[in-house]
Amino acid sequence: MSGFVRTAVVTRLASGGRAVIFAGRALRDMFRPPFELQETARQIYELGWRSLPLIAAAGYAVGIVMSMHTRASLERFGAEALVPAGLALALVRETGPLVCGLLLSGRVGAGVGAELGAMKVTEQIDALEAVAVDSFKFLVVTRVVACMIAMPILTAVMNFMGMLGGWTAESAVSGMGFEAYFRAAFSLLQFSDYVPGTLKTMVFGFIIAVTASYLGVHTSGGTQGVGYAATRSVVTASILMIAANVVLVRLIFFVFPEMAE
Amino acid sequence: MNVSGTDGVNVSGAGGVNVSGAGGVNVSGSRDANEPAAAIRLEHVSKAFGTFRVLDDVSIGIPRGRATVVLGRSGTGKSVTLRHIVGLLQPDSGRVFVDDTEITALSPSALAKVRQRIGFLFQNAALFDSITVAENVAFPLRRHSTLTDAEIRARALEKLAAVGLARAAESMPGALSGGMRKRAGLARAMALDPAILLVDEPSAGLDPVTSEEIDDLLVQLKRERGTTLVVVTHNIPSARRIADTMLFLHEGRVLARGTAEDLERCEHELVRKFMRSEAGG
Amino acid sequence: MGSPRLALVGAFVIGGLLLFAVGLFLIGDRRLLFSEQFEIEADFGNVAGVEISTGVRLSGLPAGEVIGIEIPDAPGGRFVVRMRVREDLHSLVRTDSEAAILSDGLLGSAFIQLRAGSAAAPLVPDGGALRGVDAVEIADLIAEGRETFRIAAAEMVAMRAELTDTFGGFEATIETTTRLIDDLGNDAQRVTGASAALIDETRGMVAEVRGVMDTVAGSQDAVQRVLNESEGTMRAVRTSAERVEEAIARFTGPDSATQRLLVEAGEVMGRAREAMADVADNTEALKRNWLFRGYFAERGFYNLDELTVDEYRTLLRDDRYTPLRIWLAADRLFEADPGGGWTLRDGAARRIEEAMGELLQYPRTSPIVVEGYATAGEIGRRLLDSQARADLVRSHLTQAFRRAGATGTMALGAGAAESPSGDGRWDGVALTLFAEPEQLVRAGAGAAQ
Numbered sequence: 001m002s003g004f005v006r007t008a009v010v011t012r013l014a015s016g017g018r019a020v021i022f023a024g025r026a027l028r029d030m031f032r033p034p035f036e037l038q039e040t041a042r043q044i045y046e047l048g049w050r051s052l053p054l055i056a057a058a059g060y061a062v063g064i065v066m067s068m069h070t071r072a073s074l075e076r077f078g079a080e081a082l083v084p085a086g087l088a089l090a091l092v093r094e095t096g097p098l099v100c101g102l103l104l105s106g107r108v109g110a111g112v113g114a115e116l117g118a119m120k121v122t123e124q125i126d127a128l129e130a131v132a133v134d135s136f137k138f139l140v141v142t143r144v145v146a147c148m149i150a151m152p153i154l155t156a157v158m159n160f161m162g163m164l165g166g167w168t169a170e171s172a173v174s175g176m177g178f179e180a181y182f183r184a185a186f187s188l189l190q191f192s193d194y195v196p197g198t199l200k201t202m203v204f205g206f207i208i209a210v211t212a213s214y215l216g217v218h219t220s221g222g223t224q225g226v227g228y229a230a231t232r233s234v235v236t237a238s239i240l241m242i243a244a245n246v247v248l249v250r251l252i253f254f255v256f257p258e259m260a261e
Numbered sequence: 262m263n264v265s266g267t268d269g270v271n272v273s274g275a276g277g278v279n280v281s282g283a284g285g286v287n288v289s290g291s292r293d294a295n296e297p298a299a300a301i302r303l304e305h306v307s308k309a310f311g312t313f314r315v316l317d318d319v320s321i322g323i324p325r326g327r328a329t330v331v332l333g334r335s336g337t338g339k340s341v342t343l344r345h346i347v348g349l350l351q352p353d354s355g356r357v358f359v360d361d362t363e364i365t366a367l368s369p370s371a372l373a374k375v376r377q378r379i380g381f382l383f384q385n386a387a388l389f390d391s392i393t394v395a396e397n398v399a400f401p402l403r404r405h406s407t408l409t410d411a412e413i414r415a416r417a418l419e420k421l422a423a424v425g426l427a428r429a430a431e432s433m434p435g436a437l438s439g440g441m442r443k444r445a446g447l448a449r450a451m452a453l454d455p456a457i458l459l460v461d462e463p464s465a466g467l468d469p470v471t472s473e474e475i476d477d478l479l480v481q482l483k484r485e486r487g488t489t490l491v492v493v494t495h496n497i498p499s500a501r502r503i504a505d506t507m508l509f510l511h512e513g514r515v516l517a518r519g520t521a522e523d524l525e526r527c528e529h530e531l532v533r534k535f536m537r538s539e540a541g542g
Numbered sequence: 543m544g545s546p547r548l549a550l551v552g553a554f555v556i557g558g559l560l561l562f563a564v565g566l567f568l569i570g571d572r573r574l575l576f577s578e579q580f581e582i583e584a585d586f587g588n589v590a591g592v593e594i595s596t597g598v599r600l601s602g603l604p605a606g607e608v609i610g611i612e613i614p615d616a617p618g619g620r621f622v623v624r625m626r627v628r629e630d631l632h633s634l635v636r637t638d639s640e641a642a643i644l645s646d647g648l649l650g651s652a653f654i655q656l657r658a659g660s661a662a663a664p665l666v667p668d669g670g671a672l673r674g675v676d677a678v679e680i681a682d683l684i685a686e687g688r689e690t691f692r693i694a695a696a697e698m699v700a701m702r703a704e705l706t707d708t709f710g711g712f713e714a715t716i717e718t719t720t721r722l723i724d725d726l727g728n729d730a731q732r733v734t735g736a737s738a739a740l741i742d743e744t745r746g747m748v749a750e751v752r753g754v755m756d757t758v759a760g761s762q763d764a765v766q767r768v769l770n771e772s773e774g775t776m777r778a779v780r781t782s783a784e785r786v787e788e789a790i791a792r793f794t795g796p797d798s799a800t801q802r803l804l805v806e807a808g809e810v811m812g813r814a815r816e817a818m819a820d821v822a823d824n825t826e827a828l829k830r831n832w833l834f835r836g837y838f839a840e841r842g843f844y845n846l847d848e849l850t851v852d853e854y855r856t857l858l859r860d861d862r863y864t865p866l867r868i869w870l871a872a873d874r875l876f877e878a879d880p881g882g883g884w885t886l887r888d889g890a891a892r893r894i895e896e897a898m899g900e901l902l903q904y905p906r907t908s909p910i911v912v913e914g915y916a917t918a919g920e921i922g923r924r925l926l927d928s929q930a931r932a933d934l935v936r937s938h939l940t941q942a943f944r945r946a947g948a949t950g951t952m953a954l955g956a957g958a959a960e961s962p963s964g965d966g967r968w969d970g971v972a973l974t975l976f977a978e979p980e981q982l983v984r985a986g987a988g989a990a991q
Contacts, residue, residue, distance in 0.1 A: 041547075041548055041551045042547070044551045044554065044555065045547050045550060045551050045554075048551075048554055049550050049551060049554045052554070092565075115391075118390075119389075122385060122387055122390075123383045123384070123385065123387040124387050124388075124389055124390070126344070126349050126381075126383065126387065127381070127383055127387035127388075127389070128389075129347075129348075129349055129376075130347050130349065130376060130379070130381035130383075131376065131377075131381075131400065131401040131404065131405075131449075131453075132372075132373035132374070132376035132377050132401075132404065132405060133373075133404055134369065134373070149555065150554075152558070152562065153554065153555065153557075153558025153559070153561075153562075154558075156558055156561040156562045156565065157558065157561060159565070160561055160565075175856060175857075177850075177852065177853055177856065180850075180853060182568070183572075186565075186568040186569060186572055187572060187597070189565075189568075189569050189572075190569065190595060191566070191569055191570075194565055194566065194569055195566075198562060198565075
C-alpha cells in the first residue's frame with residue numbers, strides 16, 4: 001500500500017471515528033441537563049412543523065400513484081378488494097417511513113448542514129461558547145432531539161395522507177366510501193407492522209440530524225465550504241439512513257418474526 | 262522550547278524586550294505579572310495546528326483595568342492568543358489564568374462561569390443571524406441572569422443605545438452595515454458587564470471614521486467601568502488610540518512589549534517599521 | 543420564540559401523537575381488543591393461508607381472529623385452530639355451527655367463516671369446539687354431482703334407444719315420441735353441459751384458492767340442492783323408463799292401449815322435463831349468485847350483506863347502471879300479524895307478480911334488490927319493519943320466479959328520495975332492477991304501481 005493510500009485510509013477512518021464519537025456524545029447529552037427546551041421547541045417548529053406541507057403533499061401524491069399501480073396489478077387477478085389493504089401495508093411498513101426520511105434528509109440535511117456551516121465560518125459557534133453556552137447542546141442536541149420527535153409524527157402524517165390519496169384514487173374509480181376504504185385499509189395491518197415501522201423513523205431522525213450537524217460544525221473553507229457541507233449532508237444522511245433501514249428491518253423481523261411471513 | 266526554572270512568567274524564547282520587572286521595557290508600573298493586579302496570565306503557552314506552530318512558549322501578563330493591544334503581522338497568533346484566554350482553544354502545553362483561576366484545568370461548567378466575566382467581540386461581530394439585534398444583545402442575559410423579560414429587554418436597549426444603535430434594535434443582523442454589526446457585537450459583549458473585554462480586530466473592514474468611533478467606545482468603557490481590555494489589531498492608529506500597553510507578537514513569540522513610545526524605540530527593525538506605518542499592516 | 547409558535551409546536555406534537563393513536567386504535571379495534579370475547583376452536587385437515595390474527599367472520603360479519611393453531615401429533619391428524627370471537631355474537635354460535643376456511647376473491651387473504659347454528663342446538667361454551675369443514679369437501683361434493691349428471695345423461699340416451707326400438711314399427715307415433723325424447727334429451731344435455739362448465743369453473747377456483755363461495759351455508763346448500771334435484775330427476779327418469787317397459791310388456795298391438803301408453807309416456811316425460819328444468823334453474827341460480835357478487839365487487843363492495851345503507855344509496859346514483867324501480871305501497875301488500883310482524887295480505891301476490899312482469903323483460907342476470915321501507919315508529923322499528931317487508935316480498939319472488947340467486951334485500955327505513963309520494967319518504971317496498979343502459983329497451987318502467 002502506498003503512503004498516499006495509507007494516509008487516505010487513515011484519514012477516512014479517523015473521520016468516521018470522530019463522527020461516531022460525535023453521535024455518541026449527542027446520544028449522551030440528550031439525557032443530561034440542562035435541557036435546551038425552548039431551543040428544542042424552536043427546532044421542532046423549524047424542522048417538523050415547517051416540513052408538514054412538503055410531507056403532506058408528497059404523501060398524498062405517493063398515495064394516489066401507489067394506489068393506481070397497485071390497482072393495475074391487482075385488477076388482473078380480480079383482487080381489487082385488496083387495493084386499500086395492500087396500499088396501507090406498503091405505506092405503513094416501508095414506503096411512508098423511507099420516503100418521509102428521504103424528504104426530511106433533503107430538507108433538514110441541507111438546512112441544518114448549511115445553517116451550522118454558516119454559523120461555524122462566521123464564528124457564531126465560537127460566539128455561543130464565548131457567552132458560556134454549550135454550543136453542542138444548544139445547536140446539535142436540540143436539532144437531534146427535534147428531528148427524533150418530528151420524524152415519527154411526520155411519518156404518521158405521511159401514512160395518513162398516503163391513505164387519503166389512495167382513497168381519492170379509489171373513489172374516482174369505484175366510488176368507494178371514505179369509511180369503507182379506511183376499514184378495508186386497516187383490515188390487514190398488525191401492530192407489528194405499524195408500531196416498529198413508525199418508531200424506527202426516530203432512528204432515521206437521529207441519523208439525519210447527527211450527520212447534518214457533524215458536517216455543519218466541521219465546516220471549513222468559507223461560503224464554499226457551507227455549500228459543500230449542505231450537499232454532503234443530504235447525500236451522506238440519505239445513504240446512512242437507507243443502510244440503517246436494512247439493519248432495522250432485519251432487527252424488526254428478529255423481534256417480530258410474524259412480520260417476515 | 263526553553264522554560265525558565267524559577268519565575269514562571271517572564272520568559273520569552275527569543276530573548277526579546279520582554280522581561281517585566283527587570284528593567285528594559287516594562288509593563289506599566291513595573292509590577293510583576295504574578296501580582297493579583299494581572300487579570301490574565303499566559304504561562305509558557307504553546308499551540309500548533311498540524312505542523313504549524315502558532316504560539317511558541319508564550320508568557321504574557323495582562324494588567325487589570327488597562328487596555329492592552331496585541332500587535333503583529335497577520336498569522337502570528339494574535340487571535341489564537343485571544344481564544345486561549347476565553348478557553349475556545351486549549352494550549353498544547355502551558356497554562357492560562359484568568360483572575361488567578363487556571364482555566365486550562367476547569368470543568369466545562371466552571372469554565373462557563375469564568376466566561377460570563379469575559380466579553381468577546383469577534384472580528385466579524387458573529388451576531389446570531391436568526392434573531393434580531395436586540396435579541397442578540399439580550400441573549401447572554403437570558404442565559405445567565407435572573408432578570409425578567411422586561412428587564413432584559415430594557416437592558417438590551419440600554420446597551421444598544423450606548424453604542425448608538427437604539428434604532429436598529431429590531432433589525433436582523435444581516436441588514437446592518439459592518440460598523441453597525443461591530444457596534445451591536447460590542448453591545449452584546451458588554452451585556453453582562455464583564456470585567457474583561459477581548460476585542461478581535463475592531464477596525465477590520467471599517468472606514469477610518471467608523472473605526473475611530475469604535476475605538477472611542479472601547480476607551481470610554483475602560484475609563485467609565487474599569488474594564489480590562491485586550492485588543493488584537495494591526496491598525497497602528499487604532500492601537501495608539503486605545504493602548505496603555507502594547508505587545509508585539511512575531512512567529513509565535515512576544516517580540517516586544519511596552520508603551521507605544523517603547524515600541525517605537527525598539528531594537529527590532531520590524532517593530533519600528535510596523536509602528537511607523539499609519540495605515541496598519 | 544413566540545407563544546403562537548410554541549402553540550404550533552404543541553399542536554404538531556399532540557396532533558401527531560393523536561394520529562398515531564388513531565392508527566393504533568383502528569388496528570386494535572379490528573382485532574377486537576376493546577370488546578368482550580370468548581374462545582372456540584375448530585379442526586381442519588388443511589390450514590393453508592390461516593395464521594395468527596387471520597380474521598373470523600360469522601355469516602359474513604367480522605367476528606374475531608385466530609389466536610392459535612395447534613399442530614397434530616401425527617400425520618393424518620387434524621389441525622386445531624383456536625379463535626377469539628366477539629361475545630355479542632355468542633348466542634349465534636351453537637353446537638351445530640360449522641367453520642370453514644374461505645378466501646376473499648382469487649388473491650384474497652384467507653378467513654374463517656362460521657355458520658350460525660340452529661336455535662334448537664345449545665350454545666357452544668367458552669373454549670368449546672366446532673366442526674371444521676374442509677374446502678376439499680365442497681369440491682368433492684361438486685365432483686360427485688358431475689358423476690350424477692353423467693349417469694343421468696347416459697340414462698336418457700339408453701332410454702331413447704330403448705323407446706325407439708320398442709316403437710320402431712309404428713310410423714305415425716315414432717316422430718312424436720322421438721321429438722318428445724329429443725326434447726327431454728336436450729334438456730338433460732343442456733343441464734349437463736351447464737353444470738359441467740360450472741363444475742369445471744368451480745373446481746378451477748377451488749384448486750387455485752381455498753373456496754370462492756360466499757358462505758359455507760349458501761354454497762354448500764346450493765350444491766346440495768342441485769344434487770337432490772338431480773337425484774329426483776334420475777328417479778323420475780327411471781320411473782318413466784320402468785313404466786314404459788311395463789307398458790311394452792303389456793303391449794299387444796296397435797290399439798287403444800298404444801294410444802294410452804303414448805299419452806302416459808308423454809305425461810311422464812313432461813314431469814321429468816319439469817324436474818330437469820328445476821335443476822337447470824337451481825344451477826343458474828347458483829351461478830348467478832356469483833355473478834351477483836361480481837357485480838357488487840366491481841364497485842368496491844364485496845357482498846350485498848356487507849353493504850351499508852349509505853353505500854347502497856351511493857350505488858343507486860352510479861350512472862353506469864340504471865336502477866329501474868317499481869314502487870309498491872304497504873297498505874296494498876301487507877297486514878300486521880298478531881305477533882307484531884307482517885304477512886302478505888290477499889291480492890298481494892298478484893300485485894307483486896304484476897310488478898315483476900315489468901322487470902321480466904330484462905336479462906335474468908340483472909340483479910334485483912327488494913328495498914324495504916317503513917315510516918312508522920322510531921328508526922330501529924322502521925329498519926326492522928322494512929327488513930321484514932323486503933324479506934316477505936323476496937321470499938315470494940323466490941318461490942314464484944325462481945330468482946333466488948339474483949335477488950337481494952335492503953332495509954332502508956323511511957327515506958326514499960325518488961319515491962312517487964313526492965315527500966322523500968315511502969311506506970312499502972320497491973323492486974329495483976340494476977340494468978346496464980343498453981339493456982334499457984323500454985323507458986318508463988319506474989312508474990308507480
